[in-house]
Amino acid sequence: xxxxxxxxxxxxxxxxxxxxxxxxxxxxxxxxxxxxxxxxxxxxxxxxxxxxxxxxxxxxxxxxxxxxxxxxxxxxxxxxxxxxxxxxxxxxxxxxxxxxxxxxxxxxxxxxxxxxxxxxxxxxxxxxxxxxxxxxxxxxxxxxxxxxxxxxxxxxxxxxxxxxxxxxxxxxxxxxxxxxxxxxxxxxxxxxxxxxxxxxxxxxxxxxxxxxxxxxxxxxxxxxxxxxxxxxxxxxxxxxxxxxxxxxxxxxxxxxxxxxxxxxxxxxxxxxxxxxxxxxxxxxxxxxxxxxxxxxxxxxxxxxxxxxxxxxxxxxxxxxxxxxxxxxxxxxxxxxxxxxxxxxxxxxxxxxxxxxxxxxxxxxxxxxxxxxxxxxxxxxxxxxxxxxxxxxxxxxxxxxxxxxxxxxxxxxxxxxxxxxxxxxxxxxxxxxxxxxxxxxxxxxxxxxxxxxxxxxxxxxxxxxxxxxxxxxxxxxxxxxxxxxxxxxxxxxxxxxxxxxxxxxxxxxxxxxxxxxxxxxxxxxxxxxxxxxxxxxxxxxxxxxxxxxxxxxxxxxxxxxxxxxxxxxxxxxxxxxxxxxxxxxxxxxxxxxxxxxxxxxxxxxxxxxxxxxxxxxxxxxxxxxxxxxxxxxxxxxxxxxxxxxxxxxxxxxxxxxxxxxxxxxxxxxxxxxxxxxxxxxxxxxxxxxxxxxxxxxxxxxx
Amino acid sequence: xxxxxxxxxxxxxxxxxxxxxxxxxxxxxxxxxxxxxxxxxxxxxxxxxxxxxxxxxxxxxxxxxxxxxxxxxxxxxxxxxxxxxxxxxxxxxxxxxxxxxxxxxxxxxxxxxxxxxxxxxxxxxxxxxxxxxxxxxxxxxxxxxxxxxxxxxxxxxxxxxxxxxxxxxxxxxxxxxxxxxxxxxxxxxxxxxxxxxxxxxxxxxxxxxxxxxxxxxxxxxxxxxxxxxxxxxxxxxxxxxxx
Numbered sequence: 001x002x003x004x005x006x007x008x009x010x011x012x013x014x015x016x017x018x019x020x021x022x023x024x025x026x027x028x029x030x031x032x033x034x035x036x037x038x039x040x041x042x043x044x045x046x047x048x049x050x051x052x053x054x055x056x057x058x059x060x061x062x063x064x065x066x067x068x069x070x071x072x073x074x075x076x077x078x079x080x081x082x083x084x085x086x087x088x089x090x091x092x093x094x095x096x097x098x099x100x101x102x103x104x105x106x107x108x109x110x111x112x113x114x115x116x117x118x119x120x121x122x123x124x125x126x127x128x129x130x131x132x133x134x135x136x137x138x139x140x141x142x143x144x145x146x147x148x149x150x151x152x153x154x155x156x157x158x159x160x161x162x163x164x165x166x167x168x169x170x171x172x173x174x175x176x177x178x179x180x181x182x183x184x185x186x187x188x189x190x191x192x193x194x195x196x197x198x199x200x201x202x203x204x205x206x207x208x209x210x211x212x213x214x215x216x217x218x219x220x221x222x223x224x225x226x227x228x229x230x231x232x233x234x235x236x237x238x239x240x241x242x243x244x245x246x247x248x249x250x251x252x253x254x255x256x257x258x259x260x261x262x263x264x265x266x267x268x269x270x271x272x273x274x275x276x277x278x279x280x281x282x283x284x285x286x287x288x289x290x291x292x293x294x295x296x297x298x299x300x301x302x303x304x305x306x307x308x309x310x311x312x313x314x315x316x317x318x319x320x321x322x323x324x325x326x327x328x329x330x331x332x333x334x335x336x337x338x339x340x341x342x343x344x345x346x347x348x349x350x351x352x353x354x355x356x357x358x359x360x361x362x363x364x365x366x367x368x369x370x371x372x373x374x375x376x377x378x379x380x381x382x383x384x385x386x387x388x389x390x391x392x393x394x395x396x397x398x399x400x401x402x403x404x405x406x407x408x409x410x411x412x413x414x415x416x417x418x419x420x421x422x423x424x425x426x427x428x429x430x431x432x433x434x435x436x437x438x439x440x441x442x443x444x445x446x447x448x449x450x451x452x453x454x455x456x457x458x459x460x461x462x463x464x465x466x467x468x469x470x471x472x473x474x475x476x477x478x479x480x481x482x483x484x485x486x487x488x489x490x491x492x493x494x495x496x497x498x499x500x501x502x503x504x505x506x507x508x509x510x511x512x513x514x515x516x517x518x519x520x521x522x523x524x525x526x527x528x529x530x531x532x533x534x535x536x537x538x539x540x541x542x543x544x545x546x547x548x549x550x551x552x553x554x555x556x557x558x559x560x561x562x563x564x565x566x567x568x569x570x571x572x573x574x575x576x577x578x579x580x581x582x583x584x585x586x587x588x589x590x591x592x593x594x595x596x597x598x599x600x601x602x603x604x605x606x607x608x609x610x611x612x613x614x615x616x617x618x619x620x621x622x623x624x625x626x627x628x629x630x631x632x633x634x635x636x637x638x639x640x641x642x643x644x645x646x647x648x649x650x651x652x653x654x655x656x657x658x659x660x661x662x663x664x665x666x667x668x669x670x671x672x673x674x675x676x677x678x679x680x681x682x683x684x685x686x687x688x689x690x691x692x693x694x695x696x697x698x699x700x701x
Numbered sequence: 702x703x704x705x706x707x708x709x710x711x712x713x714x715x716x717x718x719x720x721x722x723x724x725x726x727x728x729x730x731x732x733x734x735x736x737x738x739x740x741x742x743x744x745x746x747x748x749x750x751x752x753x754x755x756x757x758x759x760x761x762x763x764x765x766x767x768x769x770x771x772x773x774x775x776x777x778x779x780x781x782x783x784x785x786x787x788x789x790x791x792x793x794x795x796x797x798x799x800x801x802x803x804x805x806x807x808x809x810x811x812x813x814x815x816x817x818x819x820x821x822x823x824x825x826x827x828x829x830x831x832x833x834x835x836x837x838x839x840x841x842x843x844x845x846x847x848x849x850x851x852x853x854x855x856x857x858x859x860x861x862x863x864x865x866x867x868x869x870x871x872x873x874x875x876x877x878x879x880x881x882x883x884x885x886x887x888x889x890x891x892x893x894x895x896x897x898x899x900x901x902x903x904x905x906x907x908x909x910x911x912x913x914x915x916x917x918x919x920x921x922x923x924x925x926x927x928x929x930x931x932x933x934x935x936x937x938x939x940x941x942x943x944x
Contacts, residue, residue, distance in 0.1 A: 071789045072779035072902075102802070105775075109791065152809060152819070160804045160817075183803075184818045210782070210790030210883070217787035224783075267769045285772045285905035304822045306772050306905075311779060313904035315772045319822045334822055 005214025006067030006590040007031075011039070012112045012134060014127060016198050017057060017119030021134050026113040032686065035066030037096045038556035038607040039114045040082025041614055044094050045690065047118075050618050054086040055174055055197035057120035063107070063165075063203070064115075066558035070108030070211050070310070072224055073586045074231065075560035077309020079104045079165075081188045085493050086176035087380060089445020089470035093492035094614045096555065097191045099165065100309035100317075101183025104558060106163040109207025121199040126150075126166075128158060130206045139201040143172060146374035147181050154204045166202035167192040168376025170430035175441035177378045177429070185317055185336045185369070186309070189378040190493065214592025223585045229279075230569035230578045232256060232506065233287040234316045235498065235562065238278075238570040239507035240287075246277045248572055251507035255293050256570075258286045265301035266321040278570035284313040290338045291318035295346075295365060296357030307336055314563055318342070324359070325366045329420060335369040340382045344368035345422055347385035350393070352417035364419035371422060375430035381494045383444050383472040386464050397436060400451045405434045445470025459632035462639065467494070468630050475501035477635055477650045481533035482660040483526075485652060486544040489629035489661070492615060498561050499547035504530060506568045512576050513568075520567055520580055521546065532647045536656050541663035546601075550583070552611070553604035557587055606685040609668075609677050613690045616676055622699045625665075625675035631657060671701030711758045755937050757839060760831035760854040760913045764796070764890070764897050770907035771824040773802055780902030785893070786881075793879040795890035796899045796908075797827040806923065826907065829877045829890035830917050831855055835938070838889065841872030841928035847889070855892040863887050868929070874922030 003009075010023045011030065030039045040062040052058045061083045068076040078098045085095030107115070110131050117127075124139040142150045151164040158164075163182050170178035171192030178192025195201070213220045232238035233256035240247050241254040258273035273286040285306050291299035302322050306315025319336040326333040337344070345368015346352075352360040371377065379385060391397045392414070398406055413421040428437035439447045444466060448455055458466040467473045467488055474494035476484035479501040488495045503513070504527055514524035517539070526539035554561035566578040579585070584597040595603075612624070621627050635652050636644075644653035665672045669681035679700055682691035694700050778794035791799045803809075805816025806825050816823040832838075836856055839847035846862035847869060849855070858869075865885040870878040878889045890897075892910070900908040930938075 072776060072783045074776075105791075108789075148819075155803065155809055155819075160808045161800055161802070208792040210788040210793070213783055213787045213789070217784060220787075221784045269769075271770060282901075282903055282906040285774070305769070307818065307822075308772070308774065310775050312774055313776060315774070315905075321822075336818075336822075 004067070004591040004593050005212040006071065006587075007035070008108050008111045008113050008209075008211070010112050011114040011116065012129065013116045013118070014134070014136065015119045016117065016121040016125065016136065016200060019136055021136070023112075030113070032603070033607055033610070034553075034556040034603060035069075035113050036064050036080035036556040036558055037082055037552060037611070038066075038603075039064040040080055040096055041094065041607060041610045043116055044082060044084075045610060045614055045617075048084065050620065052084060054084040054092045054176075054194055057118075057198070059084045059194060059197075061117040061191065061194055061198070061200075062114060063103075063117070065104045065107055065113060066556050067591050068586055069558035070105040071213070071590055072220075072311055073559065073590065074224070074227055075309070075312045075314065075563045076558045077101060077104050077312050078555075078558065078560050079107065079188070080555050081180070081191050083191065083194050085190055086193050087190055087443030087445065087470045088492045089443065089449070091619070093469075093618050094611065095190060095491070095493045097179075097188030098496070098555065099180065099182060099186045099188035100312075100560070101186030102163040102310045103165050103182040103186070103205060105310040106161075106205040106207045108211055109209050110205050111207065111209050115203065117198060117200060120197065124199050124201055126154060126202040126204065127200065128154075128204050130158060130162075131208060139199075142201045144169065147376050148374050150202055154202055158204045158206050162204045162206040164202055164204045166376075167195045167200075168374055168430065169427075170376045170378075170441070171196040172201070173430065173432050173441075175377070175430060175432060176443045176446065177380060177384060177441045178376050179372075179378045181373055181376060185307075185338075185341070185373055187341065187373070187376075187378070189380065192376045192378065213590055215589035220589050223589050225281075226579065227566065227582050227586065228281050228284070228313065229571065230566045230582070231284055231313065232278075232568075232570050233258075234290060234293075234314050235505065236502040236564060236566060236568065237505065237507050238568050238576065240276070241507075244275050246275065249507065249509060253505065254507040255290065256287045256507070257289050257292050258283075262289075262292070262300055264289075264303045264305055266304045281313075285315050288314050288316055289318055290316055291320055291342060294339065294342050295362055298357065298359065298362060302362065304334070308338075309560070312560065312563070316562070320366070322362060322366050325363050328363065329367055329370075329423075331367060331370040335366045337369050337373070340379055341372065342369070343382070344372045344377075344379050344385070345419060347379075347382060348388055348422065348425070349414070349417045350389055360417055360419065364417070364422070367419045367422045368426075371426040371430075375426060377426060377430055380443060380470075381472050381474055383464075383466065384440065386466075386472075387444055387447065388440065390461070390464060396451065396453070400439070401435045405436065408434075409436075443470050444472075456633070460634060460637075462634035462637065464634075467632055469493070473632075477652050479530055480504045480543075481528055481530070481540070481650070482536045482652065482657060483540050483544045483547065485631060485635060485657055486541070486660055486664045487547055489631060490548060491611075496561070497547055497551040499550040499565055500543060502563075502565065503527070503567060508568060508576055515575065516568055516577055517543070519577070531650055533645055533650070533652075535645060535653075536660040536663060538663050538667070541660065541667045544664050545667045548608055549601050549604040552608040553583055553600055556604065556607055557583065557600075559583060559586070602685065606687060609681065609685055609687060610690065612677055613682070613687070613694060616694060616699050617697065620697070620699070622674045622676040622694075622701055625661065625673065629661065629675050674701045676701040711756060714759060755840070755934065756834050757836050757849055757856065758854050759833055760856070760892070762853055762892060762895065762910050763831045763913050763916070764828050764892070764900055765909050765911055765916070766826035766828055767907045767909075768823050768825050770905045771798065771826055772905045772907070773798070773818060773824045774904060775799055775802070776902045776904060777826070777899035777908060780898040784898045788883075790881075793881045793888055795829060795877070795879065795888065797877065798824060801825045801827065806921075827875060827877060827923075829856075830875065830915075830920070831890070831892070831913060832917055833915050837872040837874065837926060837928070838869040838878055840930060840934060841868045841926075843868060843931055846887075850891050850894070852894045853892045855890065857891040858887050858889055860884065860886045872926050872928035874924060874926050875920065876923045
C-alpha cells in the first residue's frame, strides 16, 4: 500500500463497555472519506443503527481530524466530533461539533487520525492517550469537578504538554446543551452530554511523534507562503474596518479591526496593533481582535493578546484581563473566548445600567465565560440566550416554573442587568436543578415541547433567529440571500457553514466581488449586496453547492471553514483574487497524493451526500424537501412590510425560494420532488452500497 | 588567513569577552593560557582531530523573543521542522514553545501563578543562546560533533560525527537540544544560515534575529546540567583556569 504524508495512519477505537482498545488502518478504511467529518459520517453509517438515541451506549462519538491537522498548513486546528445530536428535535440525527485548540495537533503527533469512542463505562473514566500507550483510567476523583480542575488534574498526571478535552458538570448530568472543551476555551457544542452518557469525563492526548510532509519540503514552504499571503482577518475579511494607508477599501463591518492607536492594552507594556499592511506576514495575528469586534471598543484596554488554535495565524480568541471581576464576583480576572461564546454571559440580559457595550456588559461576559467554560454549558449559537430573554419577557418562565422556584431567583437583579444573576442561573442549568435549569438545558426544540409552545411561534419571530429542528440560523438570508437560505436547510443543527458569508461579507465592493464570482461560479449574478437581493438564478445554486462542499472538505481535511475558503485576498495587485485551488495544493503537497480541485470537490460531495443519506435513513423518509429542508416563516417577512428584493430588506419570496431549492437539488443531482439524491448520484460518488441500502428501505426517490 | 592566525584571533576575541565579565584581568589570562593549543572547529575545516575542542568563535547572531507578543500558535516550531526537515515535529523543533504553552516554564506546580494559557496568558519561547565560551553542549560532546556553521558561527550538530549519545542534551541548562528518534541524532538551532525560519514564520513579530550578544545570564536555567566532561577536555580547561 502507498504511504502518504499528512495522515498519522491509524484510527484508535475504544470500547468503554468492554475496555477493548484497538486500532485500524486509516488509509485502508477511510481514505475515500479523507478524515474529520468524513470518517465520522462513515462510522455512523456503518455502525450506528437507525433508532439509536444520543445517550444510548450504542451511539458513538468520533473525534476525527484530517491530513492537514498538526502541520504548518494555516488554520488546521479543529477536531470534528460526530455523533447523534442530542439537541436535534424532534428526533435525533447525525451532527458534528468542531473544537479548535491544540487537541487536533496532539492527536496527530500521538499517531492517530481519529478516536472512535463506543459503549459506556460502568463507572466514570477518562482516556489517556500518550503515543501508543492508551489507557482507560478511573475518573471517580474527577467526576463532579469543573473542566478547569479536571484538566489540571489530568495534566499533572500526563504532563504539562498534554491536551485535555474534558466535560464539566453539565456533561456529567447529560445536559443536552453542553460542550467538551480543550485548550482553555475551545469548545464543541452538543457533545458534553454524549460523553457524560458514556461516563467519559475527558480524553487527554500527548503526542511526541511527527508528521511527514509527503511532497517536497521546498514546495510545501511555497504553498504555505502563498496561502498566508492571501489571508485576511477572521472570517477571511480582506479589507480593514477603518481607513489604512495601504488600503484602497475599508468596511466598518470587517473583523480586520487593527489600526494605529488600537492597542492590546493589557499587554505589559501595551502593544499597538498598527496599520497591518497585508504584505507584512509578521503582523497577521494583530488584524483580528474579536473581543473588540463583539464587545466593543472598551475591550481593547482589557486585551492581553490574541489566542487561538495551533498553527493558525488568525487569533480569533481574545485573551482578556478585567481586574474588576475578581473583586466584584470572585472569579479569575482573565478570560478568553471568541464570537458567540465571548458574549455567553452578556446576551442573557436585555439591558445593562451603562448600556449594551459598557463595562457591565463586559463583566457579564467575563462571568459567562467563567461558568460556561468550567461547567461546560453550550449556547446553541446564541439561541439559549435569545430563548431565555423571550421566555422571560413573555411571562412564560413565570407561568411554567413553580412559584417557589421562580421566587428563588433574583429577578430584580436580572432586570437591572446585574451579572451576579448568572451565579443563580448557570450552575442550576448545568446540574438540572429545578424546572427552569432543566428546561433550558434541553435545547430549544425539547424545551418548546416540554412547555407546550408550538415550534411555529418561534419560527415566526424574526428576533429569535430560530430555524428548525431545535437550532437557529447560521449565516442565512441576511448574508447571502437565497444561497444562505439553501445552506441553512441542509444540516441537523445550525448550519455552521461560512464559505458563502466569508465571501459576501469580505468587505470588498460589490463590483469586485462580482468579478471574482464570475471566475468561480460562472457569473456575476451569483452575488448581490446583502439587503438588495435579486431573484434566484442558477449561479446562486452553484455557489450554494460550492459553499457546502467546501465546508465538508474543510471539516474533513482539517482546515477551518470559519476562516476559509480563500477565494478573495487583501491583495490589490491580484485584483483581490485569492486561490480556489489552495485546498488542493495543500492536500496534494502534504500527502503526496496529487488531487485536483475538482477531484477534492468530488470527495467533499461524497462526504456531504453521505451526511444526507444518514439523515434520510434515520428520518426514515425520502421526503427531505418537505420534512427536513424547511424554512421558518420569518425568512418571508419584513418588519416594515417591505417587498422581497426591494432595497433594505432581507425578506425572501416564497415562490423564488421554491425555485431556489429546485435549482439547488438539480445542481446536486437530487430528485426535485423529494430533495433526495438519486441512485445515479450515489453511484457517481462511489456510494453504490449506500444507495443499495436505502433502496432496501424504500428510501430512494 | 592562516589557521594559526585565525585561531589566535578567536582566542583574543574570547578572552575579550570572558575577561569583561570576570575578575580575572586580561593579562592574567594571557599569562595562564600561554602555550596551549585551541581548536577552532567548523563544518568545513576541521582542526587537528587530537586536539580537544574548547573555545569556539562567537556566533554572528541569535534569535531573541518577546513573550508579550507571542500568541501561542507554534508556527515557529512547525516552520523549523517542516521547512528544514520535511516533517511537522514539535518535539524536535529547535525553538521550543509548546512545552510552555499550557502552564509556562514553571509548569503547573505554581498553580494559578503560572504562565501559559492556563495561567496568566504569557507564553515563553525558549531559544538557543548560541553560548559563548564555554559552550556547554559542544564541550560535553565526546565526539566534538557540535561545531561552527561557517555562515553564522551557529553551534550546529555535525550529523556525521554525532553518534546519538545524548550527552549534549544533558549539558544544556535550557534544554535546547532535541533528539530526533527518526535519525537517532541530536539536533539544535543552527540559525538557518542567517535567515531563521521561525522568525519569518511568526505571525505576531515576536521573534527577531539580531546581532549576537550574551543572554545566558538573563534566562533562568530549566535544569541542572548533568553532562560528564571528558578528562582530556577537563585538562584543557585547567590549562587556562588553574592558577
